[in-house]
Amino acid sequence: MTLLPVAEAQARVLALGRPVESMEVPLDQALGRWATAPVIARRTQPSADLSAMDGYALRFADLPGPLRVIGESAAGAPFSSMVGAGEAIRIFTGAAMPAGADTVLVQEEAARDGDALTLDGEGPAHAGRNVRRRGLDFAEGDVLVEQGQRLTPARLAVAATGGVAKIKVARPVRVALAATGDELVEPGTPGDALPESNRLLLRALLAGTGVEIVDLGILPDRLDRLTDAFATVDADILVTTGGASVGDHDLVRPALLAAGTTLDFWRIALRPGKPMLAGRRGDMAVVGLPGNPVSAFVTALLFVRPLVAHLAGASDPFPPVSRALLGEDMPANNERTDYLRAELRDGRAFASTIQDSSMLRTLARSTCLIVRDPHAPPAHAGDSAEILMIA
Ligand SMILES: Nc1nc2c(c(=O)[nH]1)N[C@H]1C(S)=C(S)[C@@H](COP(=O)(O)OP(=O)(O)OC[C@H]3O[C@@H](n4cnc5c(N)ncnc54)[C@H](O)[C@@H]3O)O[C@H]1N2
Numbered sequence: 538m539t540l541l542p543v544a545e546a547q548a549r550v551l552a553l554g555r556p557v558e559s560m561e562v563p564l565d566q567a568l569g570r571w572a573t574a575p576v577i578a579r580r581t582q583p584s585a586d587l588s589a590m591d592g593y594a595l596r597f598a599d600l601p602g603p604l605r606v607i608g609e610s611a612a613g614a615p616f617s618s619m620v621g622a623g624e625a626i627r628i629f630t631g632a633a634m635p636a637g638a639d640t641v642l643v644q645e646e647a648a649r650d651g652d653a654l655t656l657d658g659e660g661p662a663h664a665g666r667n668v669r670r671r672g673l674d675f676a677e678g679d680v681l682v683e684q685g686q687r688l689t690p691a692r693l694a695v696a697a698t699g700g701v702a703k704i705k706v707a708r709p710v711r712v713a714l715a716a717t718g719d720e721l722v723e724p725g726t727p728g729d730a731l732p733e734s735n736r737l738l739l740r741a742l743l744a745g746t747g748v749e750i751v752d753l754g755i756l757p758d759r760l761d762r763l764t765d766a767f768a769t770v771d772a773d774i775l776v777t778t779g780g781a782s783v784g785d786h787d788l789v790r791p792a793l794l795a796a797g798t799t800l801d802f803w804r805i806a807l808r809p810g811k812p813m814l815a816g817r818r819g820d821m822a823v824v825g826l827p828g829n830p831v832s833a834f835v836t837a838l839l840f841v842r843p844l845v846a847h848l849a850g851a852s853d854p855f856p857p858v859s860r861a862l863l864g865e866d867m868p869a870n871n872e873r874t875d876y877l878r879a880e881l882r883d884g885r886a887f888a889s890t891i892q893d894s895s896m897l898r899t900l901a902r903s904t905c906l907i908v909r910d911p912h913a914p915p916a917h918a919g920d921s922a923e924i925l926m927i928a
Pocket residue numbers: 716717718720721731732733734735736778779780781782783784787809810811812826827828829830832894895
């Protein structure tokens with residue numbers, strides 16, 4: 538059996554979706570979504586030369602004084618006339634520099650007696666010290682956020698400062714979630730039956746990306762019920778978990794086919810997550826995740842969240858890869874890319890001893906996944922390794 542390499546599977550999953558239309562939203566509704574058009578500054582920031590400190594605005598050439606204080610400029614209340622030779626004005630952080638002055642003397646280095654001002658310290662090193670020039674941050678017309686970038690708190694703040702009130706993002710991507718398995722019950726159900734956790738996991742992984750979740754609940758291991766649910770769902774993406782393997786009760790694949798899904802691939806060279814499948818029904822992308830919770834987590838991270846980001850206009854939809862040193866030696870890898878649950882401590886990644894894909898407590902303790910390429914040779918403590926941060 539040939540298994541699809543992870544990168545190829547990722548590209549094929551992205552190609553299954555149909556990008557969704559854009560809409561304009563107020564900035565406070567855009568967090569975590571992606572800009573579907575560049576955000577352009579409508580004003581220059583700062584819009585005038587401003588003082589960066591509390592002190593006195595003056596002409597550098599006039600130092601060390603004495604100077605005469607002739608007025609004041611506060612943020613929002615500028616000094617309206619000119620500072621001439623031998624003159625200074627009291628100024629505060631964020632206040633407009635008056636015409637004629639070129640430098641700010643900080644108040645800690647000034648001695649003042651009534652209107653008389655003298656230098657009391659080293660003073661500014663050069664003309665222009667402690668002045669923020671007009672346009673220091675950005676100029677009208679500058680691109681503040683590029684198309685396809687994620688809208689982080691800082692990007693929303695810079696857009697607001699640029700005089701932008703609404704931003705173009707994708708409309709919410711509709712993601713239908715279905716868990717499958719006769720053994721599963723809703724969390725909180727008394728008794729020993731297995732609480733269903735994959736929908737919660739997926740919902741949480743997608744939170745903050747602007748998705749709209751269509752909850753199909755827990756579906757039983759019955760071909761007719763699964764087929765019916767998959768045939769009638771209306772979403773941009775259908776995500777199922779469980780029933781993806783080869784057992785007699787693994788009915789997701791036949792049900793998806795019976796519901797009119799065209800299968801693109803089944804089984805990836807990936808651990809955990811091998812039995813993942815992907816396809817399309819009409820315009821809806823379909824991703825069938827394995828039921829084991831850790832496998833569902835890893836495949837959601839590598840395939841589902843990137844697909845949502847891609848449909849929502851992300852230019853870089855995949856989780857960012859970083860590097861750490863290995864905490865311990867690692868054996869050679871086989872043909873599947875391995876994502877090992879690990880803890881990052883002082884820049885070193887320590888893999889958990891048991892890497893069973895059912896073990897949620899191990900996943901919950903982990904802060905990163907160590908990525909091991911197919912057929913990677915043995916690695917040693919202290920070697921640099923690729924990691925994905927997960928907490
Ligand atoms: N003979 C073979 N058996 C298996 C293979 C194989 O290649 N040959 N692959 C194994 C691998 S790898 C995986 S991963 C699993 C995935 O199987 P399924 O997708 O069919 O998952 P299920 O059998 O439905 O469930 C597996 C496990 O996870 C529990 N589960 C399922 N859904 C949930 C949920 N929503 N919340 C919590 N727990 C869930 C389920 O009870 C099972 O214990 O197959 C291997 N088998």
